[in-house]
Amino acid sequence: MGITHSILITGGAGFIGSHLTRLFVTKYPEYTIVNLDELTYAGNLENLNDIENHSNYTFVKGDINDASLLKSLFDKFQFTAIIHCAAESHVDRSITDPLAFVKTNVLGTVNLLHVAKEHWKNDLEHKIFYHISTDEVYGSLGSEGFFTEETAYDPRSPYSASKASSDHFVRAFHHTYKLPVKISNCSNNYGPFHFPEKLIPLCIHNIINNKPLPIYGKGENIRDWLFVEDHVRAIDTIFHHGKIGETYNIGGHNEWTNIALVLELCKQMDIKLGRAAGTSEQLITYVKDRAGHDLRYAIDATKLKNELGWMPSLQFEEGLSKTIDWYLSNSDWLNNVTSGEYQQYYKGMYG
Numbered sequence: 362m363g364i365t366h367s368i369l370i371t372g373g374a375g376f377i378g379s380h381l382t383r384l385f386v387t388k389y390p391e392y393t394i395v396n397l398d399e400l401t402y403a404g405n406l407e408n409l410n411d412i413e414n415h416s417n418y419t420f421v422k423g424d425i426n427d428a429s430l431l432k433s434l435f436d437k438f439q440f441t442a443i444i445h446c447a448a449e450s451h452v453d454r455s456i457t458d459p460l461a462f463v464k465t466n467v468l469g470t471v472n473l474l475h476v477a478k479e480h481w482k483n484d485l486e487h488k489i490f491y492h493i494s495t496d497e498v499y500g501s502l503g504s505e506g507f508f509t510e511e512t513a514y515d516p517r518s519p520y521s522a523s524k525a526s527s528d529h530f531v532r533a534f535h536h537t538y539k540l541p542v543k544i545s546n547c548s549n550n551y552g553p554f555h556f557p558e559k560l561i562p563l564c565i566h567n568i569i570n571n572k573p574l575p576i577y578g579k580g581e582n583i584r585d586w587l588f589v590e591d592h593v594r595a596i597d598t599i600f601h602h603g604k605i606g607e608t609y610n611i612g613g614h615n616e617w618t619n620i621a622l623v624l625e626l627c628k629q630m631d632i633k634l635g636r637a638a639g640t641s642e643q644l645i646t647y648v649k650d651r652a653g654h655d656l657r658y659a660i661d662a663t664k665l666k667n668e669l670g671w672m673p674s675l676q677f678e679e680g681l682s683k684t685i686d687w688y689l690s691n692s693d694w695l696n697n698v699t700s701g702e703y704q705q706y707y708k709g710m711y712g
């Protein structure tokens with residue numbers, strides 16, 4: 362029998378965090394799961410409607426920078442583990458407001474590390490500080506090669522620089538204070554509950570509404586896409602079986618140029634929406650490139666596969682089809698997050 366964890370998940374109302382929270386709350390009813398989320402524009406409790414009444418689940422609205430809140434949660438729930446997902450996550454926003462990324466991704470992570478270290482200092486056994494990170498810390502690839510766990514960090518956007526900095530602090534707390542940490546760096550995720558500022562949900566939303574599909578530059582940049590449920594299965598595997606102090610790359614060997622991906626999306630959506638073939642691709646509009654746009658990301662996940670036996674479960678076309686179907690049958694969710702109605706609701710509800 363493993364230990365019965367009490368886990369603090371940060372950012373559990375966001376895209377990946379909500380899938381992770383759902384998985385842990387339903388798969389491990391004996392665990393206590395506390396979701397601490399500030400509910401920024403990206404955090405949405407509608408993502409968790411189906412589990413909000415589970416007896417092993419508690420939601421707390423709050424900022425990871427709030428040390429006294431963190432201490433009171435540690436006292437109350439006696440956490441044995443943290444899975445840290447909370448972050449500012451959108452590259453374009455980091456270009457216009459880098460300080461917001463330093464505040465949450467760097468200072469917030471260090472605050473969390475510090476409180477965990479203080480609380481666990483007399484008994485580090487069976488504790489886990491699991492930091493969720495991104496492949497973007499490794500920088501940008503040319504047309505060949507893959508990011509491995511040994512690839513030197515070379516972040517090039519304010520977002521990736523803030524995530525790289527947080528990864529360094531997590532490792533520093535392991536080396537300096539023996540804090541039992543794990544880190545995983547994953548490639549681009551897609552799937553249900555993805556906020557429609559990111560490429561795939563933005564294009565799904567715009568195709569439904571016959572709006573332009575903005576392609577940065579020539580659309581030749583390459584991303585390595587992984588279905589979000591495969592990512593959270595990997596997190597589950599690493600959380601329970603990964604080694605303390607280790608880093609694991611997560612990815613599905615699934616590289617697409619942005620233009621090829623959007624054409625596939627258009628093709629599938631024409632069929633699902635009953636439109637003539639070729640209709641949606643007429644919405645494609647080339648726009649000014651993103652500043653400092655990384656050319657290519659591609660993950661080598663051999664370590665995770667060989668050491669822990671994780672494999673992605675879905676082919677991309679199938680995952681994309683599932684994702685489109687989810688957005689088409691959850692138009693209320695999409696309308697709420699795009700109308701900003703849900704943010705007004707939170708203001709009224711939480712101040």
Ligand code: NAD
Nearest residue numbers: 372374375376377399400401403404424425447448450550
């Ligand atoms: P997201 O933007 O959808 O969600 C982030 C969540 O964090 C939101 O619920 C938000 O309210 C919360 N949050 C933000 N600032 C906070 C603060 N100061 N205190 C408490 N909560 C706060 O992000 P995501 O796409 O789900 O990403 C989750 C994590 O996974 C991030 O650390 C990101 O860097 C990493 N990641 C994301 C991807 C991807 O493709 N989305 C890929 C690899 C790694």
Ligand code: TYD
Nearest residue numbers: 452549558559560561575576577582584619
């Ligand atoms: P995004 O979903 O923002 O993820 P990331 O920048 O973290 O990889 O963007 C994915 C790719 O799509 C990236 O190369 C930028 C590009 N892109 C567009 O071409 N148009 C858009 O409107 C967006 C949001 C992204």
